[in-house]
Amino acid sequence: MSKGRFGIHGGQYISETLMNELLNLEKEYDYFKNDKNFKKELNKLLNEYAGRPSLLYYGKRITKDLGGAKIYLKREDLNHTGAHKINNVLGQCLLAKKMGKTRVIAETGAGQHGVATATAAALLDMECEIFMGEEDTKRQSLNVFRMELLGAKVHTVKTGTKVLKDAVNDAFREWISRVEDTHYVIGSTMGPHPFPTIVRDFQSVIGNEIKEQILKLEGKLPNTIIACVGGGSNAIGSFYNFIEDSEVELIGVEAAGKGLDTEYHAATIAKGKLGIFHGMKSYFCQGNYGQISPVYSISAGLDYPGIGPEHSYLHDIQRAKYVSATDNEAVNAFEYLSHMEGIIPAIESSHALAHGMKIAQDMDKEDIIVITLSGRGDKDVAAIARYKGIELYE
Amino acid sequence: MNNKRDKMNKIKIKNAFTNGKAFIGFLTGGDPTIEKTIEYVLAMEEGGCDLIEIGIPFSDPVAEGPVIQKANQRALSNNTNTDDIFKAIEKIRAKTNIPLVLLTYINPVFYYGYENFFKKCNQLNINGIISPDLPYDEKEEILETANKYNIDIISLIAPTSSQRIKMIAKDASGFIYLISSMGVTGMRSEIKTELKSIIKDIKEVTTIPIAVGFGINRPEQAEKISKIADGVIVGSAIVNIIEEHGENAREPIKEYVKTMKDAMSN
Numbered sequence: 261m262s263k264g265r266f267g268i269h270g271g272q273y274i275s276e277t278l279m280n281e282l283l284n285l286e287k288e289y290d291y292f293k294n295d296k297n298f299k300k301e302l303n304k305l306l307n308e309y310a311g312r313p314s315l316l317y318y319g320k321r322i323t324k325d326l327g328g329a330k331i332y333l334k335r336e337d338l339n340h341t342g343a344h345k346i347n348n349v350l351g352q353c354l355l356a357k358k359m360g361k362t363r364v365i366a367e368t369g370a371g372q373h374g375v376a377t378a379t380a381a382a383l384l385d386m387e388c389e390i391f392m393g394e395e396d397t398k399r400q401s402l403n404v405f406r407m408e409l410l411g412a413k414v415h416t417v418k419t420g421t422k423v424l425k426d427a428v429n430d431a432f433r434e435w436i437s438r439v440e441d442t443h444y445v446i447g448s449t450m451g452p453h454p455f456p457t458i459v460r461d462f463q464s465v466i467g468n469e470i471k472e473q474i475l476k477l478e479g480k481l482p483n484t485i486i487a488c489v490g491g492g493s494n495a496i497g498s499f500y501n502f503i504e505d506s507e508v509e510l511i512g513v514e515a516a517g518k519g520l521d522t523e524y525h526a527a528t529i530a531k532g533k534l535g536i537f538h539g540m541k542s543y544f545c546q547g548n549y550g551q552i553s554p555v556y557s558i559s560a561g562l563d564y565p566g567i568g569p570e571h572s573y574l575h576d577i578q579r580a581k582y583v584s585a586t587d588n589e590a591v592n593a594f595e596y597l598s599h600m601e602g603i604i605p606a607i608e609s610s611h612a613l614a615h616g617m618k619i620a621q622d623m624d625k626e627d628i629i630v631i632t633l634s635g636r637g638d639k640d641v642a643a644i645a646r647y648k649g650i651e652l653y654e
Numbered sequence: 655m656n657n658k659r660d661k662m663n664k665i666k667i668k669n670a671f672t673n674g675k676a677f678i679g680f681l682t683g684g685d686p687t688i689e690k691t692i693e694y695v696l697a698m699e700e701g702g703c704d705l706i707e708i709g710i711p712f713s714d715p716v717a718e719g720p721v722i723q724k725a726n727q728r729a730l731s732n733n734t735n736t737d738d739i740f741k742a743i744e745k746i747r748a749k750t751n752i753p754l755v756l757l758t759y760i761n762p763v764f765y766y767g768y769e770n771f772f773k774k775c776n777q778l779n780i781n782g783i784i785s786p787d788l789p790y791d792e793k794e795e796i797l798e799t800a801n802k803y804n805i806d807i808i809s810l811i812a813p814t815s816s817q818r819i820k821m822i823a824k825d826a827s828g829f830i831y832l833i834s835s836m837g838v839t840g841m842r843s844e845i846k847t848e849l850k851s852i853i854k855d856i857k858e859v860t861t862i863p864i865a866v867g868f869g870i871n872r873p874e875q876a877e878k879i880s881k882i883a884d885g886v887i888v889g890s891a892i893v894n895i896i897e898e899h900g901e902n903a904r905e906p907i908k909e910y911v912k913t914m915k916d917a918m919s920n
Contacts, residue, residue, distance in 0.1 A: 263791075273760060273787045275717050276822075277812040277833060419723060420714060432716050437837035439814065536760045536787070536795075537714065549735045550765025551713040 264453020267576055269569035272452040274539045281439045286454040288359050293461065298358065305350045309383065310340045312347075312465065316473035316630070321600045329483065329623035331616060334470055334632045336494060337605065343635030344466060344494040345376035349445060351462035353380040356443035363387040366445040367431040369396055369424035369490070370560035370608070371403025372635055373447030378412035388412040391431045393423040396560050399643060421554045424564050428538055448491025449568035452539030456569050463497025470630055471501050478628060484509040484619070487632040488612040489582065490526070490562035492571045494634035499580060509581070512571060513611045515557035516584035526555035528567040529575055529582035542572045558587040558647060561608040561635075585614040591647055593617055594637060606635035607644065667781050667806055667828040670705035670753045671863040676885030677702060677876070677915045678865055679892050680757065682709040682725035684734025686900050688742050694896065697904045699752045701911025704885070707784065710739055710758040717786035719840030721890040724897065736766055743778045755782040755808060755828070760795070768796055772803040782806035782828045790822045811856065813847040823856040829863045829885065830856060834870065840890050842869030850882055873917035880918035888914060
């Protein structure tokens with residue numbers, strides 16, 4: 261079996277044109293991840309630019325209201341650019357710079373990863389081009405302008421279903437055309453090896469901090485950690501340091517859209533099949549004869565037909581559990597947290613919150629749940645208003 | 655057992671390289687219809703094609719440029735599926751012994767099941783498979799099953815392959831698909847890659863024929879490439895004719911293929 265496997269998942273199913281670049285990336289990453297100066301430089305960026313460590317906040321009012329387990333929120337929404345995406349992007353852009361690249365490209369769904377990449381590129385003085393599906397440029401027009409403001413060029417992707425997966429396709433096509441000076445900053449723990457590992461490593465700062473913070477606050481590990489899953493980068497980042505702690509339950513929440521019994525969802529583990537796509541073997545939503553299915557979620561960031569290979573593996577060995585939340589449940593959670601704690605969560609993170617709300621009440625008061633709030637919800641306010649029938653445009 | 659298999663598979667990819675330099679044409683199965691695919695494959699042979707690649711349409715053809723992307727969409731919008739392609743090839747095989755190769759992303763093959771897929775290829779006398787997202791390093795995925803059914807896995811070599819060239823060429827079967835330039839499929843006015851030195855590296859380790867593809871569309875390019883390689887592969891230019899002429903592309907395809915093949919015989 262080839263390199264970069266998580267059980268049967270992962271691998272490098274990609275054009276020969278990119279193979280040498282991937283081998284080179286792996287080699288450079290293996291060197292820099294242990295390089296003292298690189299680590300120092302990255303930590304400085306994370307602490308002094310992105311605002312890490314992020315808070316582990318005790319949700320006193322929601323805990324009391326739900327009447328069960330103590331609920332802590334890992335506040336990735338407080339990072340610079342408003343989401344966990346910056347952790348990975350600073351790592352990859354710094355790595356690219358060390359490798360001698362002068363240009364970065366990235367795909368984006370909701371726009372969070374695009375904004376984060378444009379931000380890091382501005383800071384590190386690199387050229388930046390972002391690929392975004394036409395549908396998403398409409399849903400998140402403010403983020404398009406934000407990326408342009410940061411100096412990035414935004415390409416509107418009009419092929420296929422015009423959403424996140426098509427943005428990934430076009431970013432790969434661009435990388436195949438111009439690999440020498442360009443690094444593709446993949447936004448999630450997906451794609452060909454070594455990307456799933458690199459992204460997981462850069463995001464694992466989330467779980468490392470959770471562990472340190474909860475031990476300090478509570479003197480024990482949490483019973484349950486919950487995170488939303490599209491490709492799965494904030495989830496793998498939250499889970500990774502706890503995989504060995506078998507007593508800690510790990511739960512990923514997928515987007516059930518309008519319901520798992522409809523065609524309008526993005527629940528890969530619940531409804532997908534094993535397949536090979538976007539460089540990796542993993543689970544994918546696919547139709548007859550292996551055509552990749554269009555998927556749907558109210559959340560552009562979870563609107564992806566696949567899932568990172570390490571999640572598929574954690575599912576296979578039953579180390580992590582994958583459930584789903586519908587659009588409705590996510591919108592309820594979005595409003596609930598806003599009312600109760602004065603925190604507006606991203607609609608993606610609201611899926612994790614919705615599941616936390618379901619299970620907290622059946623747990624003991626001594627139990628602890630940590631929910632990763634992967635991002636803030638300012639970007640979603642107009643879309644939620646429209647969902648509720650209020651005509652509001654940014 | 656081996657003898658029996660040889661008898662079953664009388665058609666060989668190497669036959670394509672016995673009539674001067676080989677002209678290899680590509681079209682997407684089901685574009686514009688599956689019936690037209692049968693007609694156009696036969697037209698390509700009449701025009702002088704020595705080997706034909708038939709693409710199985712895929713929802714996300716990541717290695718393709720706009721022309722072939724659109725062909726995939728046209729084929730899928732008529733619900734063309736893998737079994738339709740096999741049925742069309744059965745009809746094609748009733749009329750010709752031209753070597754045939756399937757071009758497919760790996761997921762449709764994985765979904766069909768490797769055993770079922772290659773068994774079917776063998777029954778229909780399909781001679782090889784090209785998979786743009788299955789590099790040398792992942793070949794193991796299908797190697798055993800493809801070998802069992804005597805289907806050649808066509809290896810791709812890219813301008814960026816450098817020290818991988820010999821490793822890939824040494825294990826290659828059928829022919830080697832040398833990618834002429836960086837990027838996705840599509841017509842280009844100029845090919846800048848230093849093909850000669852790559853071809854020299856390949857020839858040091860194997861006698862398997864080398865065909866060059868990506869970006870070739872004009873007779874002068876075909877003529878130039880055929881001086882240094884064993885064959886020329888043309889996809890987007892043919893697909894472009896199909897896009898332009900729809901159901902009436904038979905004569906223009908034949909004409910175009912003839913012009914290209916003639917240029918290579920100069």
